[in-house]
Amino acid sequence: MSGGPYNYSYIFKYIIIGDMGVGKSCLLHQFTEKKFMADCPHTIGVEFGTRIIDVCGQKIKLQIWDTAGQERFRAVTRSYYRGAAGALMVYDITRRSTYNHLSSWLTDTRNLTNPSTVIFLIGNKCDLEAQRDVTYEEASKFAEENGLMFVEASAKTGDNVEEAFLETAKKIYQSIQDGRLDLNAAESGVQHKPSTPGRNNLSSDNQGSKDNCSC
Amino acid sequence: MACFWLNSQETRVKIPITEEQENTVFYIIQVFVGEIYWSVKHRYNDFYELNTKLVNDHGVAKDILPCKKLLRSKCPEFIENRRHGLEIYLQKVLKFLKLAMPRVFLEFLDFHLYDVYFILQSLALKFYSEADSYLSSAKTYNFTTLEVHAITKCCNTPLPAENTSDKRYDLTHVFDFSSQLNILYINGISGTYLRSIIKPNELMYDFKVFKKVNTLSLNEVCLESIKDLGQLRTTLKNLTIIKSNMTSLCQILQCDVLHKYTFDNAQVWNALTVMDLSSNCLTDIDPTISLTPNLEVLILDQNRFSSIPNLLQLEKLTRLSMCSNLITTCQEIHLRLGNIQHLNLSQNSITSLVGFSKLYSLVSLNLTANNIHDIEEIKYLSQLPCLEDLKLTGNNVSTIVDYRVKVLEYFGTRAEEICLDNEQPLQPELDKVSIRRALKILKEGSTPAILNTR
Ligand SMILES: Nc1nc2c(ncn2[C@@H]2O[C@H](COP(=O)(O)OP(=O)(O)OP(=O)(O)O)[C@@H](O)[C@H]2O)c(=O)[nH]1
Numbered sequence: 001m002s003g004g005p006y007n008y009s010y011i012f013k014y015i016i017i018g019d020m021g022v023g024k025s026c027l028l029h030q031f032t033e034k035k036f037m038a039d040c041p042h043t044i045g046v047e048f049g050t051r052i053i054d055v056c057g058q059k060i061k062l063q064i065w066d067t068a069g070q071e072r073f074r075a076v077t078r079s080y081y082r083g084a085a086g087a088l089m090v091y092d093i094t095r096r097s098t099y100n101h102l103s104s105w106l107t108d109t110r111n112l113t114n115p116s117t118v119i120f121l122i123g124n125k126c127d128l129e130a131q132r133d134v135t136y137e138e139a140s141k142f143a144e145e146n147g148l149m150f151v152e153a154s155a156k157t158g159d160n161v162e163e164a165f166l167e168t169a170k171k172i173y174q175s176i177q178d179g180r181l182d183l184n185a186a187e188s189g190v191q192h193k194p195s196t197p198g199r200n201n202l203s204s205d206n207q208g209s210k211d212n213c214s215c
Numbered sequence: 216m217a218c219f220w221l222n223s224q225e226t227r228v229k230i231p232i233t234e235e236q237e238n239t240v241f242y243i244i245q246v247f248v249g250e251i252y253w254s255v256k257h258r259y260n261d262f263y264e265l266n267t268k269l270v271n272d273h274g275v276a277k278d279i280l281p282c283k284k285l286l287r288s289k290c291p292e293f294i295e296n297r298r299h300g301l302e303i304y305l306q307k308v309l310k311f312l313k314l315a316m317p318r319v320f321l322e323f324l325d326f327h328l329y330d331v332y333f334i335l336q337s338l339a340l341k342f343y344s345e346a347d348s349y350l351s352s353a354k355t356y357n358f359t360t361l362e363v364h365a366i367t368k369c370c371n372t373p374l375p376a377e378n379t380s381d382k383r384y385d386l387t388h389v390f391d392f393s394s395q396l397n398i399l400y401i402n403g404i405s406g407t408y409l410r411s412i413i414k415p416n417e418l419m420y421d422f423k424v425f426k427k428v429n430t431l432s433l434n435e436v437c438l439e440s441i442k443d444l445g446q447l448r449t450t451l452k453n454l455t456i457i458k459s460n461m462t463s464l465c466q467i468l469q470c471d472v473l474h475k476y477t478f479d480n481a482q483v484w485n486a487l488t489v490m491d492l493s494s495n496c497l498t499d500i501d502p503t504i505s506l507t508p509n510l511e512v513l514i515l516d517q518n519r520f521s522s523i524p525n526l527l528q529l530e531k532l533t534r535l536s537m538c539s540n541l542i543t544t545c546q547e548i549h550l551r552l553g554n555i556q557h558l559n560l561s562q563n564s565i566t567s568l569v570g571f572s573k574l575y576s577l578v579s580l581n582l583t584a585n586n587i588h589d590i591e592e593i594k595y596l597s598q599l600p601c602l603e604d605l606k607l608t609g610n611n612v613s614t615i616v617d618y619r620v621k622v623l624e625y626f627g628t629r630a631e632e633i634c635l636d637n638e639q640p641l642q643p644e645l646d647k648v649s650i651r652r653a654l655k656i657l658k659e660g661s662t663p664a665i666l667n668t669r
């Protein structure tokens with residue numbers, strides 16, 4: 001196969017969740033378009049974005065569902081949790097209430113996804129240091145207690161945005177390699193490229209990849 | 216449109232009647248989902264095949280289908296009994312399979328044609344295997360209004376994002392594909408859809424998932440059903456809206472704005488260079504045209520214009536087509552069109568060319584099938600320095616004796632550069648033109664200027 005844009009070996013499905021206005025859509029936009037949207041309208045229901053990334057020499061396509069934070073769309077957005085391989089849970093470091101709601105977001109995620117789903121906590125808007133309402137230490141402790149990965153990021157400056165999406169993918173990829181994540185399970189949120197539906201056997205894919213993988 | 220997952224409590228099946236066709240009895244099934252219903256017909260044998268699959272793969276009880284009987288199967292009482300039996304059969308199966316809705320069963324009842332979720336599943340299956348071949352070439356796809364409505368609805372309605380364990384039917388394939396399209400065609404379906412009461416053109420849709428579309432073509436749609444086209448303002452380069460009863464430009468350029476004629480910089484369609492609004496009901500161009508300052512090509516064929524509209528605000532416009540309108544007079548068009556190079560006014564009722572005399576940038580002019588009678592009219596074109604391509608067929612003037620020579624004569628020394636009615640002038644024609652010009656000069660007694668002798 002040639003290295004065109006359609007050559008990738010896996011699809012990982014992500015969801016982005018969190019209170020309204022914390023910057024979920026901006027994070028997605030920053031990640032897919034490398035731009036900041038200063039006046040982004042509230043998401044109605046769900047939105048969608050994709051990007052192909054490189055993890056350990058493997059091309060992986062991320063299919064990302066950006067959900068609405070508004071309470072009235074909760075029923076819509078809940079139906080997108082199932083089958084997510086990664087969940088980015090976002091709060092706004094300048095608004096304590098968005099941090100306080102994390103435990104209910106986490107409960108939803110744990111209930112609606114499967115045990116191998118990687119949950120990544122993002123404290124967004126870290127460019128607004130002066131208005132900080134939640135300390136790094138506090139959030140970091142919360143993440144540790146709940147077994148989440150964590151960074152503070154800014155959709156505005158782009159700080160740590162790539163990292164959050166890529167680290168999540170690495171973790172998922174590791175789970176596949178360790179055999180913790182079953183590719184054939186309906187809810188794994190991971191697939192082989194659609195045009196090669198027969199290739200559900202991991203070993204055949206790995207033969208070509210290099211061993212100097214850092215993850 | 217039907218939405219089974221939101222209305223599974225209000226979903227019913229009936230078999231009210233039967234129908235005989237070429238010696239075969241068909242049972243007409245009616246499916247009701249909320250306020251929507253449709254019909255689908257099957258023979259007994261179809262039921263039998265369905266039942267075999269349902270019994271084998273989906274745990275449906277063996278003995279609920281009315282049994283196969285070969286004798287007397289045309290007798291009305293027998294058919295009536297069987298109709299009743301099959302109705303009860305379907306009702307039982309629906310109740311039993313309501314949560315799973317296996318593909319064989321929903322396709323038997325045509326859910327995949329009328330239901331938001333199952334239409335999307337069919338699309339998902341298609342894109343699962345074919346998306347790459349579409350996306351690696353032109354990145355173009357034809358959707359129906361029904362399908363784009365289903366996509367829109369799916370983003371705003373609590374549907375099970377993944378209800379089968381079969382990844383081929385995962386709706387994400389549809390969104391992934393849609394988000395990468397560059398060229399999007401949406402085709403309306405007028406009236407009711409197939410055997411349902413669904414009116415596809417009345418269904419709302421938006422463009423939220425079509426993030427990378429730069430070329431949009433809407434064909435026979437209802438403009439009132441479009442939500443939020445404005446999202447494409449900064450990216451859309453090429454817009455086509457045909458056969459959609461458009462009466463005013465603001466319907467589309469300001470579709471998401473309440474006060475249509477108050478503009479704001481944020482509402483400019485900056486990237487738009489080509490717009491085709493053929494086969495609508497336009498009679499004039501409203502002031503919203505100033506929201507498309509970069510337009511280069513404008514096509515207004517088959518509308519109801521009675522004159523050429525004022526397009527001076529379109530500084531970059533080089534090509535205008537207004538075939539098959541109701542244009543009779545064209546006065547001082549240079550005050551309306553500015554720097555136009557290609558003008559197609561075929562199939563109108565234009566009688567005089569006086570208004571064209573100052574369109575100095577004009578390179579091609581198509582006046583096929585108008586009402587130009589008098590050869591004298593051509594003199595108004597004779598001073599256009601760039602004109603190279605002129606079409607006059609289908610006018611009375613083109614039937615007079617020596618028509619080509621007479622027309623070419625008006626262009627004097629430039630006659631050889633004029634392609635008339637798709638034909639370059641032939642040498643004998645040019646010779647005749649030269650002779651006629653020489654004679655004329657002699658007759659009028661003026662000194663021959665630089666006479667074109669070749
Ligand atoms: N300063 C700063 N502002 C941000 C950042 N991220 C988002 N914003 C702003 O926060 C507001 C809300 O951002 P959105 O991305 O729309 O929030 P959301 O989480 O998608 O909101 P819903 O769709 O309603 O759930 C916008 O006005 C953004 O401009 C950031 O990193 N820094």
Ligand SMILES: [Mg+2]
Pocket residue numbers: 024025026041042043066067068069
């Ligand atoms: Mg949003």
